[in-house]
Amino acid sequence: MQRSLEDLEKILRTQVCSVCTDRLEDGNCGLEDPGDCALFRMLPQTARAIQATDSDDIQDYVRAIRENVCLICRDALPDGSCETREQVRCALDAYLVLVVGALEEATGKTFDHVPAGVSAPLIMPAL
Numbered sequence: 001m002q003r004s005l006e007d008l009e010k011i012l013r014t015q016v017c018s019v020c021t022d023r024l025e026d027g028n029c030g031l032e033d034p035g036d037c038a039l040f041r042m043l044p045q046t047a048r049a050i051q052a053t054d055s056d057d058i059q060d061y062v063r064a065i066r067e068n069v070c071l072i073c074r075d076a077l078p079d080g081s082c083e084t085r086e087q088v089r090c091a092l093d094a095y096l097v098l099v100v101g102a103l104e105e106a107t108g109k110t111f112d113h114v115p116a117g118v119s120a121p122l123i124m125p126a127l
């Protein structure tokens with residue numbers, strides 16, 4: 001099933017923002033500028049990268065995000081490093097397991113990358 005980007009954003013705001021450490025008690029984003037959140041700033045590219053990847057290995061998704069999203073993200077340095085990622089302040093990177101699961105479910109793809117019972121966000125190691 002194909003969903004619009006607006007639908008995907010709503011799903012991610014429910015599934016990711018709800019567990020994000022930057023979320024305020026009132027439910028709003030606690031970033032100084034919520035528009036800075038790479039998860040939503042780069043959502044079209046992220047959705048395409050995840051849909052183009054079909055793997056049970058989360059590292060394949062990490063690679064797809066690095067190659068298709070980080071490469072054009074304003075926060076990435078020319079050498080591919082990212083201070084935001086290193087400081088675990090990129091929600092896309094920090095909650096990638098949740099993001100992949102939410103987008104794959106929303107678009108009707110099979111999802112079995114997260115072991116049963118895991119509901120907390122997983123912090124992905126930097127490549």
Ligand code: SF4
Nearest residue numbers: 017020022029037091
């Ligand atoms: S930083 Fe991003 S994921 Fe976290 S609450 Fe704000 S908008 Fe949601």
Ligand code: SF4
Nearest residue numbers: 070073075082085090
């Ligand atoms: S890890 Fe850094 S470069 Fe990649 S999307 Fe997040 S903020 Fe952008």
